[in-house]
Structures are given as C-alpha cells and as structure tokens.
Amino acid sequence: MIIESQIKTSVAKAVKELYGAEITPESVQLQLTRKDMRGDYTVVVFPLLKASKKNPVETGGDLGSFIQNDCSDVAGFEVIKGFLNLQLSTSFWLGVLNANAHNEAIGIKESDENSPLVMIEYSSPNTNKPLHLGHIRNNLLGYSLSRIVSANGNRVVKTNIVNDRGIHICKSMLAWKKWGEGQTPESTGLKGDHLVGNYYVRFDQEFKKEQAALIESGLSKDEAEAKSPLMKEAREMLLSWEAHDPEVYALWEQMNKWVYSGFDVTYKKMGVDFDKIYYESDTYKVGRDMVLEGLDKKVFYRREDNSVWADLQNDGLDEKLLLRTDGTSVYMTQDVGTAKLRYDDYAIDKMVYVVGNEQNYHFKVLAILLDKLGLEWGKDLVHFSYGMVELPEGKMKSREGTVVDADDLMVDMIDTAREMSKGLGKLDGYSEEEAEKVYETIALGALKYFILKVDPRKNMTFDPKESIDFNGNTGPFIQYTYARIQSIYRKAEAKGIAIPKAANLNVEMSDKEVQLMSMISNFTAVVEEAGKVYSPAIIANYVYDLAKEFNQFYHESPIAVEEDEDKRAMRLLICKAVGQVIKNGMWMMGVDVPERM
RNA sequence: GGUCCAGUAGCUCAGUUGGAUAGAGCAAUAGCCUUCUAAGCUAUGGGUCGUGGGUUCGAAUCCCGCCUGGAUCACCA
Numbered sequence: 034m035i036i037e038s039q040i041k042t043s044v045a046k047a048v049k050e051l052y053g054a055e056i057t058p059e060s061v062q063l064q065l066t067r068k069d070m071r072g073d074y075t076v077v078v079f080p081l082l083k084a085s086k087k088n089p090v091e092t093g094g095d096l097g098s099f100i101q102n103d104c105s106d107v108a109g110f111e112v113i114k115g116f117l118n119l120q121l122s123t124s125f126w127l128g129v130l131n132a133n134a135h136n137e138a139i140g141i142k143e144s145d146e147n148s149p150l151v152m153i154e155y156s157s158p159n160t161n162k163p164l165h166l167g168h169i170r171n172n173l174l175g176y177s178l179s180r181i182v183s184a185n186g187n188r189v190v191k192t193n194i195v196n197d198r199g200i201h202i203c204k205s206m207l208a209w210k211k212w213g214e215g216q217t218p219e220s221t222g223l224k225g226d227h228l229v230g231n232y233y234v235r236f237d238q239e240f241k242k243e244q245a246a247l248i249e250s251g252l253s254k255d256e257a258e259a260k261s262p263l264m265k266e267a268r269e270m271l272l273s274w275e276a277h278d279p280e281v282y283a284l285w286e287q288m289n290k291w292v293y294s295g296f297d298v299t300y301k302k303m304g305v306d307f308d309k310i311y312y313e314s315d316t317y318k319v320g321r322d323m324v325l326e327g328l329d330k331k332v333f334y335r336r337e338d339n340s341v342w343a344d345l346q347n348d349g350l351d352e353k354l355l356l357r358t359d360g361t362s363v364y365m366t367q368d369v370g371t372a373k374l375r376y377d378d379y380a381i382d383k384m385v386y387v388v389g390n391e392q393n394y395h396f397k398v399l400a401i402l403l404d405k406l407g408l409e410w411g412k413d414l415v416h417f418s419y420g421m422v423e424l425p426e427g428k429m430k431s432r433e434g435t436v437v438d439a440d441d442l443m444v445d446m447i448d449t450a451r452e453m454s455k456g457l458g459k460l461d462g463y464s465e466e467e468a469e470k471v472y473e474t475i476a477l478g479a480l481k482y483f484i485l486k487v488d489p490r491k492n493m494t495f496d497p498k499e500s501i502d503f504n505g506n507t508g509p510f511i512q513y514t515y516a517r518i519q520s521i522y523r524k525a526e527a528k529g530i531a532i533p534k535a536a537n538l539n540v541e542m543s544d545k546e547v548q549l550m551s552m553i554s555n556f557t558a559v560v561e562e563a564g565k566v567y568s569p570a571i572i573a574n575y576v577y578d579l580a581k582e583f584n585q586f587y588h589e590s591p592i593a594v595e596e597d598e599d600k601r602a603m604r605l606l607i608c609k610a611v612g613q614v615i616k617n618g619m620w621m622m623g624v625d626v627p628e629r630m
Numbered sequence: 631g632g633u634c635c636a637g638u639a640g641c642u643c644a645g646u647u648g649g650a651u652a653g654a655g656c657a658a659u660a661g662c663c664u665u666c667u668a669a670g671c672u673a674u675g676g677g678u679c680g681u682g683g684g685u686u687c688g689a690a691u692c693c694c695g696c697c698u699g700g701a702u703c704a705c706c707a
Contacts (some may be wrong), residue, residue, distance in 0.1 A: 067650070077649060079687060089687090115687085116649060329697065340705065349633090357705040364707050391632065394702050420635085421700085428700095457668065475669085487643065491636070492700070499641095501695075503669055505655040506643080513669050524666045560671090562646075574654090575643060579647045581654080587664095595666095630669075 037063055037074070039104055040119065044076055045469070047099035054084035059132075064550065071544075072113055072118030074553055079115045083467040089115035093138035126550045127603070131535040133553055134606040138557045140617045151382055152190045153179045155387035156305070160292045162230035164299050165436040166495060167389070167429060173484050173623065174419055175387040176305040180621045182385075185564035190379060193307045194371050197289055198314045203270040205229050206284050207263070208236035218291055224298060224440065225291025232525025237432045239263060275361065302443050304477065304623055309378070311371050317362045323406060324355045329456075332405045348401050355402075358372040368399055369406065374407050384410050385567070390418040400415040417567050420492035422484075426611045437497050445564050446476035449500055450509075459630060471627050475509050478624045482508030483621050486573035506577055508624055511615060514580040515626040517587065518612040525593035525605065545586045546607060552579050553610050560621070569622055576618035582612050 041058035048056050062077035080092045085092040093112030100119065101107050108122035133139055155175020158164060164172075175191070183189045196225065205554045209232040210217070218225045232381050240263050247257035258264060273281040280530050300306065324341055327333045333355060341356035355366055362370075375381060386396060396416035403411025421428065428438045451472040454460060483501045487493045503509040542550075556575070563571040592608060595601040 062647085062649080064649085066648080070650080075650090079649075082687080116650060131702095166705090175652055196676085196707070201707070338705090354705055361706085363705070367707090389701095390635070392707095395707095397634095418635090421698090453669075457667090457669070459669090481643095491643090494642075497644090499656095502642095502656065505669090507655080507669085509669055513667080517667055517670085521666050528666095570644085577654080579643095584670060585672095587666080591666070593666050629667085 036106060036121070036125070036580070039106070040074055040076070040100065043100045043103045044081075044096060046103065047096050048081060048084050050403065051095050051099060052084045052086070056084065057079070065555065066118050068447065068565035070113065070118055071120065073121045073547065074119045076117040076119065076307050077115065077134075078112075078117055093117040098296045121547075123540075123542045123547070126542060126547050127536050127538050129554050129602065130549050130606050130610060134536075134613075135534070137554075137613060138617075139272065139613050140560045140621075142182045144183065146188075148186055148188050149382040150188045150190065151182050151383045151385060152192055152375060152379060152381050153182065153385045153387065154194060155179075155190045156193045156307070157196065157299075157388070158193075158296065159196045159199075159201055160229070161205045161233045162431055163224070163226040163295060164439040165429060165431070166442060167436075168438065169240050169303065169439050169442070169480070169485050170419060170422050170493075171387055171389070172300070172303055172305045173481050174417070174489055174569060176623045177481075177485055177572075177621060178385065178387065178417065178567055180623060181560065181563050181567075181569060181572065184617075184621055190309060190381075191307045192309045192311065192375070194311045194313060194316070194368075196313045198274065198285075198317065199269060200271055201233070202288070205233040206281070206288055207270055208232035208239070209268050209288065210375065211241075214498065218294070224295040225293070225441075226299070227438075228294030229288050229292050229295075234432060234434065268478045272375055294445065299439055302477075303439070304625075309496050311374060313367050313371075316370040316374055317367040318370065319373055320368070321356065321360075321362050322368050323373050324366055327406055332458055343398075343402060343405070345398065345401055349397060350401070353398050353402075365395070365398065365402070368395075369402055372399075372403055372408060372411070373406075376410075379510040381410055383413065383415065385415040385417050387417045387419070389421055392416070393418055395560050415567070417489070419489040423492055423494050425494060425496050443476065443480065446480050446501065447472055448477070450476035450503070453503060454630065463629070471630055474625045474627050475503070475512060475630060476506035478512050478619075478626075479503055480508070481622055481624050482511065482573060485569040486577070488570050489568060508619075509630070510623075510628050511576055511580045511619065514583055514617075515612055515615045516628060516630045518583075518608045518614070518615075519628045521593050521605075521608055529592065530593060530601070532603075533602040534610055536606050537599045540599040540603045542603065543586075543590070545582070545589065546603070549579075549582055549586060549607055549611060552582060553614055556614050556618070563621070572618050572621050576615055576622075579611060579614060579618075 038058065041061040041063055045056050045058045045063045048054050062080060064075050066072040075629060076096065078089050078096065081092055082089060085095065090112050092224055093115070096218045097110035097112060097117050101110060106121050107119050108124040111118045153175060156168065156170060156172050179189045179191045203242050213232060216228065218228050221228060238259060238552040243261050243263055244257045247260060248254060250261065270281055319448045324333060328335060328341055333341055335341050338358045340354060340358045343353045343355055345351060345353055353365065354363060357363065388396065393416065400414050403414065424435065454475065455474055460471060463471070479501050559571060559575045563569065590604060592601065595604060619626050
C-alpha cells in the first residue's frame with residue numbers, strides 16, 4: 034500500500050524535524066487500527082520515546098499534528114496511551130473504492146512466461162484403496178495452494194505422483210485373485226477404488242487370522258509375520274511384477290485401471306485436477322539409476338551385503354538406505370527418480386511437496402540427497418507439511434475401517450445441503466438441475482472451508498457424528514453473503530438502477546463503510562502473506578471477517594433502496610468490491626460462490 | 631533415548647515483524663423478519679493463553695527448564 038509508506042516516511046521526517054533523530058521509515062511500527070477504536074492506521078509510539086524524550090501522549094500528539102500537515106490524506110488523529118491513531122479522509126477511501134470496485138482481478142497478479150515456475154505436488158495416493166478424509170485435506174490444501182501461488186504472479190504446474198506399485202497393491206491383487214470370484218466394478222456396481230479397497234481389507238483380515246493361528250501354535254508375532262504364507266505370496270507377487278510376469282502384470286493393470294476410474298470421479302467431485310501426473314512404476318527405475326550414478330561419483334557407498342547407502346552424518350542426520358541388498362528400490366529411491374524426471378521435464382524454480390508432517394524426516398533427507406546429486410532446486414525444496422486429521426477417538430486406520438471415506442462424506446454433505454436448502458425454500462423458480470448444482474456448491478463450500486480455515490500445520494479433529502455446520506464461521510455463511518450481494522443487484526436492476534462507474538468524492542461514509550474499504554484495500558497484502566507462508570487459512574479467515582463485516586453493514590444501511598443517489602451509488606460500489614473480493618478469495622480456496630442460495 | 635511439532639473459553643478454531651481491554655463460531659440465554667435473502671443481525675454469560683523462570687516500557691507471541699499429547703528416527707510406503 035502506497036499510503037502506508039507515505040505515513041512511515043512522514044513519521045521518520047517528523048522524528049527528524051521535531052527531535053533531530055534519524056530513523057528509517059521501515060522501522061516505523063505501523064498497523065491497522067483495532068476495530069473497536071476510531072482511526073484507520075496506528076503508529077506505535079513507544080519505540081520513538083528515546084528520540085522524543087517525552088511521554089507517549091505528548092510524543093503522539095507532536096507526531097499526529099506533524100503528519101496531519103504533512104500527508105494530505107490524513108484528516109485527523111487521536112492519541113490513546115502510546116498509540117497514535119490516524120484517520121484518513123473520506124475522499125481517500127472513496128478513491129480506493131473507485132479504483133477497486135470494478136476490478137475483477139482484485140488480489141490476483143497475472144503471470145507471464147518470465148514468471149517463476151512453481152511445481153506443486155499433492156494428492157499422491159496409493160492405488161490400493163479409496164481416498165479418505167486425510168486425502169481430502171491434502172487435495173484441498175494442494176489445490177488451494179496452487180491457486181494462491183498463481184494469484185501471486187507465478188506459473189504453476191500441479192502434479193501428482195501415483196504410488197501404483199509395491200507390496201500394498203499386491204495385497205489387494207492377491208486377495209482378489211483368491212477370493213474375488215471374478216468381481217468387477219460392473220458386476221458389483223461398486224466404484225473401482227472401493228472394490229479394490231475391499232480386497233485390501235480382506236487381505237488384512239485373512240492375514241490376521243493366519244497370524245493368530247501361528248501365534249496360537251507358539252510363534253512370536255514377528256515370527257508369525259515372517260512365516261505367514263499369505264505375506265510370502267504377496268512378496269512373491271511383487272517380485273513377479275518386477276520381473277514383468279505377464280499374468281501378474283495384466284492383473285495389476287486391470288486393478289489400477291479400476292482404481293483410476295474411481296479416483297477420477299472423486300477428484301472431479303472434489304473439484305481438483307492436475308497438469309502432469311507421474312507414476313511410481315515409471316520413476317522408481319530412474320531413481321535406481323540416479324543412485325547408481327551417485328555411487329560412481331562417490332556420493333553414496335556400497336556395503337558388503339551389496340546394499341547402497343547415503344552417509345548423512347555430516348548433515349546432522351543418520352545413514353540412509355537407498356537400495357536394498359537385492360538391488361530393489363525403497364520409497365526414497367523413487368522420490369529421487371521422480372524429482373529427476375520433473376527436473377528434465379520442466380524448468381522448475383521452486384518445488385513444493387504437499388505431504389503430511391509424518392514425513393518431515395523423509396523430506397529433510399530428500400532435500401540433501403537431491404542437492405548432493407546436483408539438482409538445483411533440491412536443497413530449497415519446500416515440504417509443505419500439514420497436520421493429520423484425527424477422529425475424536427484418535428487416528429484413522431484404513432485397515433480397521435475407522436476411516437471417513439471421501440466419497441461418502443461428500444454425498445452426506447450434499448444431502449444435508451439439499452435438505453436444509455429445501456427447508457428454507459429459497460431456490461423456488463430454479464430447475465431441479467440448477468438447484469442440485471447449488472446444493473453441491475454449498476456442500477463442498479462447507480467441507481472445503483471447514484478444512485482450509487484451520488492452520489495447515491496443525492492437526493485437526495473431525496467428528497463424523499457432528500455434521501459440518503452451515504451457520505457461523507463456515508463456507509456457506511460466506512457464500513450466503515455473496516448471494517445476498519447478487520440479490521441486491523437484482524433488486525436494484527428491478528428498480529431500474531444500474532451499478533455506477535464511480536462514487537462521488539463528496540459523499541459521506543459511515544465508520545462501517547470505511548472499515549470495509551480498509552479491509553478491501555488490504556486484500557492484496559493478505560494474498561501475498563498467504564503465498565509467502567503457504568497458508569490457505571489466512572485467506573479463509575480474512576474472507577470470513579470481511580463477510581461478517583459486510584453483514585453488519587447490510588443490516589444497518591439501506592443499499593439499493595437508499596433514496597440519496599450518491600449514497601446509494603457508493604454503497605452499491607462497496608457491494609461490488611466486497612462481492613468480488615469474496616469471489617476471488619473463495620476461488621483461492623477452490624470454492625465456488627452461488628448467485629442465489 | 632535423539633530430533634521435530636503442538637497445548638488459547640465446555641467444544642472447534644483465530645490471534646501479523648513482541649503492542650492497547652486475548653477474539654470468532656458452535657453450544658446456552660434474551661431480543662430482531664409489513665423494509666435489499668433470518669444460512670443473517672444485536673445483547674448476555676464463559677479465560678491462571680499447559681506450567682515455572684528470564685529478556686523489557688510491554689510477552690499468548692522471543693529465550694531456558696518442566697508437564698502433557700502427537701510425529702519420526704525401518705532392507706514399510
């Protein structure tokens with residue numbers, strides 16, 4: 034904001050002229066004035082007392098008078114304790130209003146071919162089971178981040194690494210082969226990912242039975258696991274897969290295909306997408322080659338048993354296995370390979386991994402490995418580490434059936450939205466299809482906002498027994514505010530009133546109106562902050578505050594029905610600006626806004 | 631045990647680089663629809679900011695100790 038640097042400069046000038054001390058404008062502590070106080074900007078005077086050698090109130094008074102003379106936009110001031118509250122002139126705020134009201138791209142910076150390229154990896158599912166609430170948080174965060182990063186003027190590539198190979202998928206395959214009786218999504222009517230997930234659960238059940246029997250016969254738990262015929266069969270299947278056994282490979286392709294068609298439906302419903310998808314089955318061998326190359330370059334070393342390791346003790350970490358004794362890849366190997374492919378495919382300036390905080394150590398190691406292997410952005414990779422979603426009873430466990438399924442949850446939300454909406458009866462006149470679209474918008478708005486408003490780094494709890502709210506600090510509240518604004522336009526239009534180009538600079542503004550403009554003018558800074566610290570929650574909380582503020586304004590002021598033409602014009606423009614900021618802010622969370630609800 | 635993260639109202643969460651009387655929502659209670667959408671607005675109650683020190687004009691925020699919870703340290707992914 035230009036006005037902020039003007040004030041800071043003016044403060045520095047005042048300190049010099051009044052007290053003869055040198056301070057830099059950047060060191061001036063300037064903040065938005067608290068809502069319950071009069072004023073728009075606040076200068077904290079405590080740090081300036083050393084220069085003034087006066088008490089806080091006197092110093093504030095000196096500075097206030099000086100700034101009021103020095104800055105034409107400052108219309109008045111008030112000193113309370115050690116705080117100098119400056120009031121800007123109404124015409125200043127009206128200028129801000131006129132400059133922003135018709136800006137549809139408010140808060141969004143365009144990118145061009147020279148803008149930094151940021152690649153964002155998110156979702157990254159395993160192909161042995163359907164998506165659950167934990168994945169929802171990942172997907173929503175990843176998608177929202179991509180929008181926020183792009184709104185900050187970067188080029189963005191959304192990417193997904195699908196973990197489509199490994200022992201987990203072999204378990205599902207084996208169980209299907211043994212007990213599936215040829216079931217398909219078509220024959221059962223199940224979504225493919227759910228069908229495959231059922232066999233993953235089935236495997237675990239059978240395995241547990243087997244284990245229990247072995248323990249009964251006197252083996253320890255570890256021995257039982259090692260001796261388990263089922264587990265052995267699964268491991269053999271993995272080896273067959275790596276050897277490209279045609280039968281195993283065909284089954285693998287078949288089951289993955291089912292899973293992908295299931296995922297596609299879930300992703301679509303969730304409203305997320307990708308620009309480039311990588312598959313672990315393509316990348317793990319590249320990773321192996323990279324490691325062997327690193328071995329040649331003495332970056333890594335081989336042990337007597339033939340396994341390959343990285344020694345990271347000089348980096349304050351441990352030694353890390355990269356290739357097993359039998360030469361096969363581990364998880365880390367695969368990530369190195371994926372990074373290499375991405376590096377070849379794109380001129381990446383920054384790589385962001387949206388992955389849960391349980392993998393903090395993994396990414397610390399990955400950054401060092403990539404750096405050692407010479408990938409430029411390696412050591413600067415960003416692990417966007419988010420917290421777990423927990424149930425009131427604790428962690429979700431796929432195999433124990435305590436997960437909240439993504440598809441089920443979205444269906445439940447839509448049902449609730451439909452029920453509530455019908456009860457309120459506000460969509461009369463909409464076709465069945467139009468109304469259904471609104472229910473979905475609201476339901477997903479509720480879900481997405483619920484997830485995104487929480488600081489991503491923190492764990493969050495979700496109680497499936499208590500459905501997600503539609504009142505208060507929620508997505509629908511914000512959507513409702515937007516719909517309300519659209520309704521005002523309809524009302525105005527019906528009265529033959531158009532939204533004006535600009536407001537008259539002489540019109541008076543209420544405190545609430547000024548407050549709204551202050552918030553609007555702060556939007557860009559909020560987007561920048563959210564981009565800097567990678568936090569959709571900052572956008573969410575801001576948009577909520579704005580919507581709340583708007584609703585108060587709405588209640589105390591007539592808008593389309595205001596008689597005074599100048600006031601009406603000014604208020605309609607405020608609506609315009611607020612509506613646009615809500616829309617753009619929600620866009621950054623991947624949330625749509627309805628025209629009516 | 632080492633490393634990392636978290637602890638704010640009954641519950642779910644905010645709280646900018648240290649700033650004013652720590653804020654919302656939910657839940658509870660009492661009001662507001664002949665006026666632009668009541669998914670809204672207003673009011674009331676609710677706090678030892680885990681705890682003990684320290685730094686200073688000033689600490690929920692920074693530093694140290696402790697308590698509690700979680701994650702991680704695999705030839706799992």
